[in-house]
Amino acid sequence: MIFAKQALTATGWGKNIRISVRGGRILTVSPDQTPQATDVQVDVLLPALANLHSHSFQRAMAGMTEHRKAGKDSFWTWRDMMYRFTKHLTPEHIEAIAALVFMEMQEAxxxxxxxxxxxxxxxxxxxxxxxxxxxxRIAAAAADTGIGLTHLPVLYTYGGAGQAPLQAGQARFGNTVDRFNALSARARAIVATLPDDCQVGIAPHSLRATCPDDLVAVLQAHDAGPVHIHIAEQPKEVADIAGWLSARPVEWLLQNADVSTDWCLIHATHMTSGETQNMAKSGAVAGLCPITEANLGDGPFNGPTYLLHGGAFGIGSDSNVLISLTEELRTLEYSQRLRDMARNVMVDGEGSIGETLYCGAARGGAQALGRGAGVIAVGEWADLVAIDSADPALCALPAQQLLDGLCFAARDRVITDVWSAGRHCVQAGKHVKSDQITAAYRSAMCSLMSVL
Incomplete structure (x- = not known):
């Protein structure tokens, strides 16, 4: 049993909440209770967010690409560095890095x-x-940390728009449709050994790394579940796709695929107003990665128009240059303020920005991962996070303003506990396997740096 002095449940804020969990799911949510001696007692309990987009291996590159070279640095020059980095990664490196990343996500x-x-x-x-x-290796890292995994094997067949051949740095990514389908089947068998909340979706990398016929083929072979795709991250990408397919990426995808609530469109950054409205109406989730998008100079998402038309969104840490839930949420809002030279932008009409950001990302992230979570309610996975409202960043705020304080004033140190489908992985602010996971990562980095 979990006892919280305050909790944000599906029916709103409540006090003295006891929650029981069975088989990883929430069995009961009871307000106005008295804690029992065997309860895990926390201060404020919230639905925990899903990190909907991660390339875990890129965490090991953090800090390596922040030196300006002659000419204009861009996403594309960063990508060249990433390609050079990947050729040195062993399976052991990839597992150790992923375990550290997943642990850091839970602690955040x-x-x-x-x-x-x-x-x-x-x-x-x-x-x-x-x-x-x-x-x-990714599944092993998930098993070690206890995080809920939606594994998204990527179809990456071409080196650029128009079915350009793969570059040397992309060789590790490449698959034909047939080999990708075989890989996906193998991934499903692997992930089936993990807890029941873990699953496999598919991820056509982008329109530039696949082609219309291949996209149709992999979607036909995919029975059900999440479909993620990079879309419209960079102006060059938009121009390249428009030149090849005679339509902008989001425009083309909405016209040529059955985009629905199973889909997550990552980095839907460069859209027209019409594309933004149509994407919102499709039911797909906009996968936003504000820290990485700022780090790479991608540009800001068109949040106000998207929310006005009922669009779903979630957040991810993408390159994992910095893993911080609070920083992702505030960076999303601040990107809108800087563009519009206004305050309190990410809300439809009036209301709390923190609540819109946090609760919207909780619902949208769960949807994107095909995960019954995002709210504290009976029958949902027990994805829960506890925060300390006595922290100096939050202690002056009533319950109705805690999410504003969390998003704009707090740091991740306010996180005290995290449950992933009932697995109590973070306790007293620290992952239960932090020491061994961190030691394994440091050892892997020593090995990797010796060959870079």
Whole structure:
């Protein structure tokens, strides 16, 4: 049993809430209770967010790409560095990095992750003896940390728009449709050994890394579940796709695929007003990664128009240059303020920005991962996060303003406990396996840096 002095449940804020969990799901939510000696007692309990978009291996690059070279630095110059980095990664490196990333996510308040996984093969593109070797490493990291995993194997067939051949740095990513379908089947078998809240979706990388016929083929082979795709991240990408397919990426996708609530469109940054409205109406989730999008100079999302038309959104840490739930949420709002030179932008009409950001991201993230969570309610996965309202950043705020304080004044240190489908992985602000996971990561980095 979990006892919270205050909790934000599906029916609103309540006091003295006792929650029981069975099989990873919330069994009962009872207000106005008295704590029992065996209860795990916390201060303020919230639904925990899903981190809907992660490339875990890129965490090990953090700080390596912040040196300006001659000419204009951009996403594309960053990508070249990333390609050079990936050729040195071993399966052991990938597992150790992923475990650290998943642990850091949980300590930041995330209960689950969508791992957009595109490093599949050996450095020259040759498959491992087990086609799913690297998916198995991601699953092992999820098992070690206890995070809820939605594994998203990536179809990456071409080096650019117009079915350009893969570049040398992309060899580890490449699959034909047939090999991708075999890889996805192997990934499902691997993830089936994890707890029941873990699952597998698919991720056509982007329109530039696939083609219309291949997209149709993989969607036909995919029975059900999450479909994630990078879309409209950079102006060059938009121009390249428009030149090839005679339509902008979001425009083309909405016209040519059955985009619905199973879909998550990552970095839907460069859209027209019409595209923004149509995407919102499709029911798909906008996968926003504000820290990475700022780090790469992608540009801001059109939040006000999207919310006005009922659009769903969630947040992810993408490159994992900094894993911070609170920083992602405030960066999203601040990007809107800087663009519009206004305050309190990310809300439809009037209301709390913190509540719109936090609760919207909780619902949208759960939807994007195909995960019954995002609210504290009977039958949902017990994805829960506890915060300390006595922290100096929050102690002056009533319950109705705690989410504003969390999003704009607090740091991740206010996180005290996290449950991933009932697994109590973070206790007293620290992951229960923090020491061993961190030691394994440091050892892996020593090995990696010796060959870089």
């Amino acid at each position: 308040g995330y209960a689950s992750v969508g791992e957009f996984h595109y490093v599949h093969h050996q450095p020259d593109g040759t498959a491992y003896d087990d086609l799913g070797e690297l998916s198995a």
